[in-house]
Amino acid sequence: MKGGAQGWVRKIGATGLSLGVCLWWAACAGEQPKGSMHPTxxxxxxxxxxxxxxLKQEEQIRVGNGEAMPR
Known part of the structure; x- marks a missing residue:
């Protein structure tokens, strides 16, 4: 037998990993997209x-500091 017990462990591990990735992908694909909430x-x-x-407060601060109003 080539690889012996170590070969089987690798195959089982790779299969489990592949299955896990597929399940994760399917779960993510199954989520409904969340719509943007429109403000009332x-x-x-x-x-x-x-x-x-x-804006009014900033204007009062500028006028109080003697800055010219931009036009």
Missing amino acids: PQQVRGNADRAFEK
Whole structure:
């Protein structure tokens, strides 16, 4: 017999590894893609309000420091 017990161990190991990779691949392929969540109008409005308030604060800081307003 060529290889003896060591050959069988390698064959069983390679088969197990191949089977494991195939199962992993199948599990990943079976996942449903997650759709992007669309923000609600309230979330959009809240984000816009926060951004506007931040912009007003930055403008007040610039005016307070005597910097010219960019045009």
